[in-house]
Amino acid sequence: MSRKMLIENGTFAVLEQDQTVIDGFMLVEDDLLTYIGSERPDHCDDAEVLDGRGLLFLSGLVNTHGHAAMSLLRGYGDDMVLQKWLQEKMWPMEAKFTGSDVYWGTALSVLEMIKGGTTTFLDMYDHMDQVAQVTEESGIRGVLMRGAIGLCPPEVQKQKLDEAVAFARNWHGKANGRITTMISPHAPYTCPPDYIEQFVQAAHDLDLPMHTHMSETQAEVEQNVADYGARPVEHLLKLGMFSRPTLLAHGVHLTDEEIEVLAAHKVAISHNPGSNLKLASGVARVPELLKAGVTVSLGTDGAASNNNLDMFEEIRLAALIHKGVSGDPTAVPALEALRMGTEYGAQSVFLNNTGKLAAGMKADFIALNTEQAHFVPRTDYVSHVVYSAGPKDVEHVWVDGKQIVKHGVCLTLDEERIRHEAQAAFEGLLSR
Ligand SMILES: CSC[C@H]1O[C@@H](n2cnc3c(O)ncnc32)[C@H](O)[C@@H]1O
Numbered sequence: 001m002s003r004k005m006l007i008e009n010g011t012f013a014v015l016e017q018d019q020t021v022i023d024g025f026m027l028v029e030d031d032l033l034t035y036i037g038s039e040r041p042d043h044c045d046d047a048e049v050l051d052g053r054g055l056l057f058l059s060g061l062v063n064t065h066g067h068a069a070m071s072l073l074r075g076y077g078d079d080m081v082l083q084k085w086l087q088e089k090m091w092p093m094e095a096k097f098t099g100s101d102v103y104w105g106t107a108l109s110v111l112e113m114i115k116g117g118t119t120t121f122l123d124m125y126d127h128m129d130q131v132a133q134v135t136e137e138s139g140i141r142g143v144l145m146r147g148a149i150g151l152c153p154p155e156v157q158k159q160k161l162d163e164a165v166a167f168a169r170n171w172h173g174k175a176n177g178r179i180t181t182m183i184s185p186h187a188p189y190t191c192p193p194d195y196i197e198q199f200v201q202a203a204h205d206l207d208l209p210m211h212t213h214m215s216e217t218q219a220e221v222e223q224n225v226a227d228y229g230a231r232p233v234e235h236l237l238k239l240g241m242f243s244r245p246t247l248l249a250h251g252v253h254l255t256d257e258e259i260e261v262l263a264a265h266k267v268a269i270s271h272n273p274g275s276n277l278k279l280a281s282g283v284a285r286v287p288e289l290l291k292a293g294v295t296v297s298l299g300t301d302g303a304a305s306n307n308n309l310d311m312f313e314e315i316r317l318a319a320l321i322h323k324g325v326s327g328d329p330t331a332v333p334a335l336e337a338l339r340m341g342t343e344y345g346a347q348s349v350f351l352n353n354t355g356k357l358a359a360g361m362k363a364d365f366i367a368l369n370t371e372q373a374h375f376v377p378r379t380d381y382v383s384h385v386v387y388s389a390g391p392k393d394v395e396h397v398w399v400d401g402k403q404i405v406k407h408g409v410c411l412t413l414d415e416e417r418i419r420h421e422a423q424a425a426f427e428g429l430l431s432r
């Protein structure tokens, strides 16, 4: 017998070009959306009923790049450029992280993300068993990977690669399919070419997609040319990375030719506007990428370079900064920005069953409380979500058909305990 929930009197953001919202009904059966339409569906007399009046239902937001445990370092290194920030502030602290630190840092981030309407997150970090544990317990959907920095002796490199492979083998498809995995060397500037090739081989062997940081700063591109005689896109192409389905984080500094290469190889980009602005890395060429047919999604990056995990903010930044840079108010229209935060996000992390409110998709969706001043007048809900909404508007969240936030309260995680343990973990890091 299937578990059914019928939402009536709701407004559903289906985000089609010709019809962005539907007023009416949505039926959820077990973990799937089975109907959205203006007429009451048949065969739902046995369904639990939710009155959707005053609520706007959206597909859950998809955060396609981050390092969840870095919430422990929020505010620890502000107003610095990437390399200095990594070398002088982040890496020395991260070297002290235990599995327990990663558990509580990740729980803090997942709590923030869930309450803010994110239903799928990508995470690249170390101690990934703890990240997977939080993912399993919280009910969120996670695309998880052991990231590896190869600036270490060969035996340590091998250990990290072995951990990445073991993690993928152990966790791919777990938590009722909510956890999927990818293979992830950290970046071309931290992983020697032969090490990247070993990750490409592992991705082939495991039949998994790849993820890495690339072309985040101008300095990184220049260093890549000095070290390897090629810009990062050509470098990774030669190392075989794009023979696998690939998602690149950042892609800020790209030439027209590089954009063509990415489009030709169906490489997706996770655009992280908040992090790129804060680290003064630059502004990615998102309108050009979209025009070339590249799938562009949105990520927060870690909370130490953002400094929150608010996907509404990334959607709004994506809609605004490219207008400002180009002088073209249509550079990234509101509907496109919202799709970047939902549908294109799911495509970027190679999930074809989430990211959209449509029959047959996973029941990963959120309800925003529209009975607030900033949703009035009721003109264009896409506009209101992109230019006006925020995480505090999130009333309810469902993932895989299960409700995990009700009236703004997370049902699966102990918020007070997480805030306490995360504070204690940070103080422990400072004292070691
Ligand atoms: C190997 S675990 C992930 C690793 O990535 C670091 N990191 C966090 N933010 C960024 C960024 O914007 N660019 C490159 N690397 C980043 C993090 O500190 C971890 O060491």
Ligand SMILES: [Zn+2]
Pocket (backbone or CB within 6 Å): 065, 066, 067, 213, 249, 301, 302
């Ligand atoms: Zn990152």
